[in-house]
Amino acid sequence: xxxxxSLIRINLAVAVALLCITAASxxxxxxxxxxxxxxxxxxxxxxxxxxxxxFSFDLEWLYIQENIHxxxxxxxxxxxxxxxxxxxxxxxxxxxxxxxxYLHPLHALPLSIKVSGGGGAGYLRKEEPARYGPFTDxxxxxxxxxxxxxLFLNAGVQYTLSQRVALFFDAGYHYSFIKEEWMSDPLAGIxxxxxxxxxxxxxxxxxx
Numbered sequence: 001x002x003x004x005x006s007l008i009r010i011n012l013a014v015a016v017a018l019l020c021i022t023a024a025s026x027x028x029x030x031x032x033x034x035x036x037x038x039x040x041x042x043x044x045x046x047x048x049x050x051x052x053x054x055f056s057f058d059l060e061w062l063y064i065q066e067n068i069h070x071x072x073x074x075x076x077x078x079x080x081x082x083x084x085x086x087x088x089x090x091x092x093x094x095x096x097x098x099x100x101x102y103l104h105p106l107h108a109l110p111l112s113i114k115v116s117g118g119g120g121a122g123y124l125r126k127e128e129p130a131r132y133g134p135f136t137d138x139x140x141x142x143x144x145x146x147x148x149x150x151l152f153l154n155a156g157v158q159y160t161l162s163q164r165v166a167l168f169f170d171a172g173y174h175y176s177f178i179k180e181e182w183m184s185d186p187l188a189g190i191x192x193x194x195x196x197x198x199x200x201x202x203x204x205x206x207x208x
Contacts, residue, residue: 030058036195040077044184050077056101069101095122110160114170117153122176148178166197
């Protein structure tokens, strides 16, 4: 069941990606696709690892400054506590967000300061041994899930390799408003992202 849910999320993310790319091209706006590995320190909920995709757009035709890019992002993060033991707890977290990114090129260098922020909704699923009051049945699994809004703010750097490809690294703070009896709250902490960025429509202006 868990594998099936993961495949559904991946298919949904791919569908959103194709929709964004096909929607951007006819408007002659540039669009970038970023693939990122990610780590989230989720407070008392432990460390979550995974990755995601980010779509950013150059909407200068709407008189938005060329260094400011609206973005859409989707991640899948997971983690296991006491792996292999009878007290094993697994968590999966899927945050989907919209926001804005600002890239400030450094003079005479293929390097830019990268700042982004925004918010969205995150889905958290937690699986652990079934508990009945003070008793725990290790032969059964109890699953709980919740969806709640979150906010994020990141800062980092981006290195432009060519007119089509760039590398990036950023870190920031992720705060979710999930509050449930079956989890420790808040789900909040440092998130670190690293990956590469591909221009799928248009080119990096810095090198033109």
